[in-house]
Amino acid sequence: MSQRRGTSTSTPGSKQVPEPKAPDCLLGLSFVFTGELSSFSRDEALDLAKRFGGRVVGQPSSKTSYVILGDNAGPSKLTAIKKHNLQTLSEDEFLNLIATREGPGGPGGGGFDEKTKKKMAKDQGAIKQAAKELERREKQALKEAEKSGSSKHDVSSQxxxxxxxxxxxxxxxxxxxxxxxxxxxxxxxxxxxxxxxxxxxxxxxxxxxx
Structure with missing residues (x-):
């Protein structure tokens, strides 16, 4: 029996990690783990969530997507689950989520949240601006080369x-x-x-x- 972070598994290795529909199937989701899972240790479960793009936090909040419940869950976390009306998953349901969710880009992924969309739009704008500046510099360099009669071949080979x-x-x-x-x-x-x-x-x- 493996034991990590004060949690143990009753039947370690009895369940296989499913094949995900997408490598980032958990992207955009945040998870809290509490209690003892039957097949995976706490560290193994955390690694699974992170491997497929999920974010793991220590305490439940209104921004938590799912709380993965095991045996002997902590009382404070159970209180937070009730307070914020959070959705809980068993170990089997967590594995099923990995197997069935297509990620934010897929039809069943729900898309990116507004914060992520704004960041992506900002990054895309910065990329376009940088590309325009690079194109402007290249055109300016070409004009100067033509004006001075310089050759157009790569000077790095000279x-x-x-x-x-x-x-x-x-x-x-x-x-x-x-x-x-x-x-x-x-x-x-x-x-x-x-x-x-x-x-x-x-x-x-x-x-x-x-």
Whole structure:
């Protein structure tokens, strides 16, 4: 006989956990367990409720969906059940609930409560807003790339020397005088090259190839 949290089972393992209609068949429901169940220990019963999406609370209240009653239930919890007119289930009825309830999304699940619906709507709105912002940024980046004449391929595949190469002289720091000289030479190289060529042609040959 197993014993946990001061509760025991009279016939442990005599009942099998049913196959649920949906993995979240207990989603949206809150449970309170009191007394000793015949086949499952208290911890095993709590784990079952949580496994299929249910929420387990310690004390009954007006927000409690079901109270699972076993033998020798606590007097204070019985008083709370009567006070709040709560629905109670036996161990067998709890297992049957797992086997037959289709969850909040199913036709027999009763749908989500208003609080959950509002949260889902808020989350959905945030997702849509984030998607719009991402799309806006992508369009802006594409416009800037087209304006600057940048290529559209993924820069992550480029070498660092290419990816971070300066695009203008303003991005080059240090040795500005040398950069200016190089720029001027590149600008005049054709004129200088032609003049040097003709100067060489005018000079007399000092030697002869045998």
């Amino acid at each position: 070498l660092w020397t290419t990816r971070y190469a300066p695009q203008s002289l303003k991005e080059i720091y240090g040795n500005k005088g040398q950069v200016d000289k190089l720029q001027q030479w590149l600008h005049d190289w054709y004129v200088i090259g032609v003049s040097v060529y003709f100067e060489c042609m005018r000079r007399p040959l000092t030697g002869r190839v045998a």
